[in-house]
Amino acid sequence: MDAYDKDPGARPDPGGSARARLPEPSPTGVDSREDVDSREGMESSADMDARADEESSLDVGPRAGKDSRAGAAAVRGEGAGAFGAEGAVPPAAPRTGVAALSPGYQVAAALALAVVGVAACVHLLMVFLSLAPTNTVTKQHGNAVAEWVYPEFEQNWKLFAPNPLQQNIAVQVRAVVRAKDGGLRTIGWTDLSAQDGAAIDGNPVPSHAQQNEVRRAWDFFTATHSADNRPDRMRGALSEQYLRRIVVMRLYRTYPADRDGVIQRVQIRSSTTNVQPPEWSGERVSDKPVYRVLPWWTVTADEAAGGVR
Structure with a gap:
């Protein structure tokens, strides 16, 4: 007779040990309060043991996975402080610009x-x-x-001078034109400054040429010539050529060569008129224009052929 024969109330255990005996049933068929409490206590402890075994078996997989990933990260030299315990290595940022x-x-x-x-x-x-x-x-x-700055990059600070300009200066030009029949005729005075003023008036974005081309060319000429229109500086000849090219180009826009003929000579003058003071001022200035007339200039062959149109 073995241990199970001696105690029929004992349950076999897979490990070879017997668990606590179950209480024997009552002869009357009605369990006493102590028997019920004893069975509930034994069942609850058995359930707790079974639940602990299940949790331990379920925890083996995740823990083993974590251990294997941690070992792989240790082999690669990746630490939790660099990218996290389970994070992937972020891609390198692409280079831009000169780099x-x-x-x-x-x-x-x-x-x-x-x-x-x-x-x-x-x-x-x-x-x-x-x-x-x-x-x-x-x-x-x-x-x-001077050769570096003039005439393209010249700066004019007269607006901020103690005595700013109080005159209106208009540049005018006339020309001798050889017609298609071979005859010569003289074109009357053309006010280039008035043309620029009309183009600027009402134009929210006037061009730099409309505002400054003729005006700055005339300023360049007067700065390099004496009152009798003789050059007094090394850039005098350059200023004459610069001014002549501009007026010839403007005349060809107004009087096309294919319609009116080829320009042979040009003459330029300035008309200076004083700006009238306000009505409340007691100052009185002349309102008559003062002219400065230049001699006739012969237009070179390339200019006459329209090379600067």
Whole structure:
């Protein structure tokens, strides 16, 4: 007889040990309160043991997976402090701008930027020297500064002078034209400044040429010539050529060569009229225009052929 024969109330255990005996049924068929409590206590403890075994078996998979991933991360050298315990390695950010170029192109871009920077600094220095008071640099290199700045980059500060301009100056031109039949005829005075004023009036975005081309050409001429219209500076001949080319080009717009003929000579004059003071002022100035008439200039062959239209 073995242990199970001795105690029929004992249940076999897979591990070879017997669990606590179940209480024997009552002979009357009615369990006492103590028997019921004893069975409930034993069943609850058995359920708790079974639930603990299930949880331990279910926890083996996730824990093993975590352990394997942690080991793999340790082999790759990835720590929790770098990308998280279970995070993936983020992709590298793409390069943009100059950094995305090859080394050769990066060197070329750096050289181009350096050249542009040097040119900008030289230009600013030249403009500053042209506006600055006379100094040692402008005395020694004044011609180089003037050739760089004039006439395209000249700056005019007369608006901010203590005595700003109080005159209206109009540039007018007339020409001698050779017609298709070979005869010569003279075109009357054309007011170029009035044409520019009409183009600017009511125009919210007038062009730079409309506002400054003729005016700055005339200022360039008067700054390099004496009162009797003789050049007194090295750039006198340049100012004459610059002004002549502009007026010939403007005349061809008004009087096309295929209709009116080819321009042979031009004559330019300025009409200066004083700006009248306000009514409440006691100042009185003349309202009659004063003319400055230049001699006739012969138009060169390339200009007469329309090379500057």
